[in-house]
Amino acid sequence: MATVDPHAPRRITPAGRVSRLNWLGGAFGWLWLLVVMVPIYWIVITSFKTQSSYFVTNTFAPPSDPTFDNYKLVIENDFVRYFLNSVVVSVGAVVPAVVISFMAAYAIVRRAGNRWLRFVNTLFLMGLAIPLQAVIIPVYLIIIRLRMYDTLLAIILPSMAFAIPLSVLVLSNFIRDVPRELFESMRMDGATEWGTLWRLAFPLTRPALVTVTIYNALGIWNGFLLPLVLTQSPEQRTMPLALWTFQGQFGINVPAIAASVTLTTIPIVLLYAIGRRQLLSGLTAGFGK
Amino acid sequence: MTVIAPPAARVQQPTTRSGGRGGSIMWMALPALLVFGAFGVIPLIGVLALSFTTWDGIGTIQPSGLASWGAALGDPALPHALLVTFEIMALSWLVQTPLSILIGVFIAARTRYRSVLAVLYFIPLLLSSTAISITYKALLDPNFGIGTGLGLDILNQDWLGEPRLAMGVLVFVVSWQFIPFHSLIYQGAVRQIPSSLYEASQIDGAGRLRQFFSITLPQLKYTIITSSTLMVVGSLTFFDLIYVLTAGGPGDATRALALEMYQTGFMANLMGPASVIAVILVLVGLLLAQLLRRLSGRGDESQLEGM
Numbered sequence: 001m002a003t004v005d006p007h008a009p010r011r012i013t014p015a016g017r018v019s020r021l022n023w024l025g026g027a028f029g030w031l032w033l034l035v036v037m038v039p040i041y042w043i044v045i046t047s048f049k050t051q052s053s054y055f056v057t058n059t060f061a062p063p064s065d066p067t068f069d070n071y072k073l074v075i076e077n078d079f080v081r082y083f084l085n086s087v088v089v090s091v092g093a094v095v096p097a098v099v100i101s102f103m104a105a106y107a108i109v110r111r112a113g114n115r116w117l118r119f120v121n122t123l124f125l126m127g128l129a130i131p132l133q134a135v136i137i138p139v140y141l142i143i144i145r146l147r148m149y150d151t152l153l154a155i156i157l158p159s160m161a162f163a164i165p166l167s168v169l170v171l172s173n174f175i176r177d178v179p180r181e182l183f184e185s186m187r188m189d190g191a192t193e194w195g196t197l198w199r200l201a202f203p204l205t206r207p208a209l210v211t212v213t214i215y216n217a218l219g220i221w222n223g224f225l226l227p228l229v230l231t232q233s234p235e236q237r238t239m240p241l242a243l244w245t246f247q248g249q250f251g252i253n254v255p256a257i258a259a260s261v262t263l264t265t266i267p268i269v270l271l272y273a274i275g276r277r278q279l280l281s282g283l284t285a286g287f288g289k
Numbered sequence: 290m291t292v293i294a295p296p297a298a299r300v301q302q303p304t305t306r307s308g309g310r311g312g313s314i315m316w317m318a319l320p321a322l323l324v325f326g327a328f329g330v331i332p333l334i335g336v337l338a339l340s341f342t343t344w345d346g347i348g349t350i351q352p353s354g355l356a357s358w359g360a361a362l363g364d365p366a367l368p369h370a371l372l373v374t375f376e377i378m379a380l381s382w383l384v385q386t387p388l389s390i391l392i393g394v395f396i397a398a399r400t401r402y403r404s405v406l407a408v409l410y411f412i413p414l415l416l417s418s419t420a421i422s423i424t425y426k427a428l429l430d431p432n433f434g435i436g437t438g439l440g441l442d443i444l445n446q447d448w449l450g451e452p453r454l455a456m457g458v459l460v461f462v463v464s465w466q467f468i469p470f471h472s473l474i475y476q477g478a479v480r481q482i483p484s485s486l487y488e489a490s491q492i493d494g495a496g497r498l499r500q501f502f503s504i505t506l507p508q509l510k511y512t513i514i515t516s517s518t519l520m521v522v523g524s525l526t527f528f529d530l531i532y533v534l535t536a537g538g539p540g541d542a543t544r545a546l547a548l549e550m551y552q553t554g555f556m557a558n559l560m561g562p563a564s565v566i567a568v569i570l571v572l573v574g575l576l577l578a579q580l581l582r583r584l585s586g587r588g589d590e591s592q593l594e595g596m
Contacts, residue, residue, distance in 0.1 A: 029395050029406055032388075035465070036410055043424045059428075059435065097324075104321035107314045120318050127329050131526040131574060133547045134567045137554050138335030139328060140346075161328030164321050193314045222417030224529035229555060240419040244533055247423050254427050261420045268415040280411060280473060 047071070047258035054255050070259035074246070078234065079263060082242035086221055088152055089238055093159035094217045098209060101167035106197050108168070109175045110183070121172070127165035132158070136229055143230050154230040155238065159223065163216040174208035175201055210278050214271075218279075221268065239264045333571075339564035346558045357561030361553075367566065369541060370549035371573075377545055378524040380460045381467075385520055386513070389468050393475020394505060407476070414469045422533035425462050452542035455535050459543050462534060463527065471516045478512035479505065514585040521581065522574050546570050 046054065048066040057064070108121045139158050148154040178201060186196045202209075227241040237245065243260055250256040272279055343353040361367055396407040413421065428435055429448040449455050486504050495503065528547040531537060537544035537552070544552070546566060554563030 025395055028391065029403065032392060033406055033409060036413060036469075039421075039424050039428055039465075040412060042428055046427075100320040100324065104318040107317040110314060114315065116315060117318060120322055123322070123330065124325065127325060129522075129575060129578065130329060130333055131522075131570065133526045133528055133550070134570045134574075135329070135332035135336050136551075137339060137560055137564050137567060138332035141335065141339070141350075142328070142332065157324070158328045161325050164325045164329070168321065193317075197317070218415065222419075224417065224419050224532075240417045240529070243417070243419045243423060247426075247533075254430075257423060257427060261423055265416055265420055269412070272412070272415055276408065279415075 043258045043261050046255050047262045049255045051253050051255055070253075070256045071263065073256050074260045074263055077246070077249070079242070079260070081235070082237050082239050083264075083267075085152060085237060086239040089155050089159065089223075089227075090217050090221045092152070093156045093220050094163065094213055097160040097163040097216060098167055098213050101164050101212070102171050102202070102205075102209065103197065104164075105168045105171035105175055106193075106201055109172050110193070121168070124165045124168045128169065130162075132162050133225060136225060139226075140229050149230065150232045150236055152231075152236055155223070155226045155236075158226055158230075159220045163220070167212045167216065170212050171205060171208055174205040178204050207278075211281050214275070214279050218268065336564050336567045336571075339560060340568050342561050342564075344560040346555065346560050353561065357559075358565050360559070361562035361565035364562070366541065366544070366549060367569075370544055370546045370566075371569075373541075373543060374525060374545040374573075376456065377459060377463070377527065377543075378521055380456070381463045381524055382517060382520050384460055384464045385468050385471060386517065388464065389471035389516065390475050390506075390509065390513070392468065392472035394479050394501070396472065397476045397479035411469045411473065413466050414473075416466070418466065418529035419533050421462060421466055422530055425458070426534055429458060449535055450539050452539055455539055455543055459531065459534060462530065463524070466530070467520070467523070471520065474516050475509065475512060478509055482508045511585065514581060518578055518581045521577050525570055525574050525577075546573075 042060065045062050046059075047070055048068075049057070049063040050065070050067050050069065053063065053065070104120070104124075108117050111117050143149050143154045143158075148157075182200055182204075183196060186200050191199065222240055223238070224240040224244070227236075227238045228244075231237065231241070234245075243264055246260040247257055250260075339350070340357055341352060341354060342350050343356060344350040392410065396403050396410065426449065431445055431447045431450075435444050446454055448458050482505065486508070487500060490500050490504055526547055527545060528551065531543055531545055531548050532551070535543045537548050547570065550563050550566040550570065553566060554560050
């Protein structure tokens, strides 16, 4: 550190200017909060209005006589089934995807010199650049040929595939940080690679595993294109697709649409309230650590 | 979700090549490789192959040489879709970048009320594009939406019925959805700037504004490039948002590339030309990512100046 002239004032800038800038920053911050919260506030209050009152009262005024009828209507329209479909698809895709990505990441890190595994790693890295939208037509063709069209499995398999590249990248970065001596001592103790994978690497990379799981689950939970293209019957609908059909079905019944939007969002917002840190670190997974 | 750009290659650390116990573990990479191969690599090759065929999505696939390419490239809808895509890309970049940086800097401060605000700022990240689009569609209803609610006549526009307005709304909604993500990236980056830089500049008498422009912004250079790459490449794949919000309308005013591909393939049943559009989508994405990477290569030497 450079030595500071003891006579120099601590803040050289005039105090007034500093606080004015801070004040400006604060105002900007609250303004942005307004931008973020207005649509959310609006959708929630609207979901409690009756259809008739929606058209005669101020859009932004809270409902004078809150009603749960809209929620009842949405739930009566098979909401639970769509919700369960989304759960099946998300869990069914994310858990196996993370497990097999973890295994692949372990092999890639432990045999970094192996040419075959280096090729596999390069393939996954390239995979990061493939947008799902661009390959949806061949995916559709493959699903038809496998006779899986209009099943939940049709959504699960491609979702898994597109979760793998980033998962392998993040997990291998973490496994690489495990001190090599630990692997050595496991080997000395006679542990197999399979045992080392689960008893050493797994507990040490748990934060990364949680992060990757959350990141992928959020993407798949909110996915729209795969269900749209690969399913057809109402029985296989996941929530984003159901939302979209509700919108057509309820037409001008805006409060019912608002209720369906609110209902589909509640589970994630609850998760956010519980595991905010993991979720946020998950969202930037892949940019360093 | 956003597309993640390929990160810079990490230096591989040579690991012990000891065979010993456990032997080959190559099979461990196999399941991931199989799934990714079947639904990632093969489709990528498949889309190129399909672009040289004629297929209606149900019947048999007929090889047809360059017929699909001719049809797709000869259709005036393609240059229009490209134009719309670039317009969305440029406008949403222009809106998102400055705001994301400002918000990122704002929430990087470790004061209590700013952390509380940050928690609320990140909520849009959790919502699906479908939910967001449906919300805005209802909120912007010319008769019962935001204009009537606030009593401001100027807000009583046919927001999604006028081409220029619809584009503006689309850019706004995109920004609303993705600014939180980018400000999260900037928040992390700002927190990594060494505080000694600020202390030194304070001694030199620099004000906050000066500090922002001479320290914060230059230090964020690489983050700006990363975030811009994600924005630009990500904007190529906007589908759900546009599909639900405007369905490409009014007319074809917001019909971007991904939507054009979907409509051609799954609505008009022209899978060949749709595959051509998909190939173009991949090429444009790779080209842009490469371009931005090239851009970031310049001026490296001045990065650590003043440290």
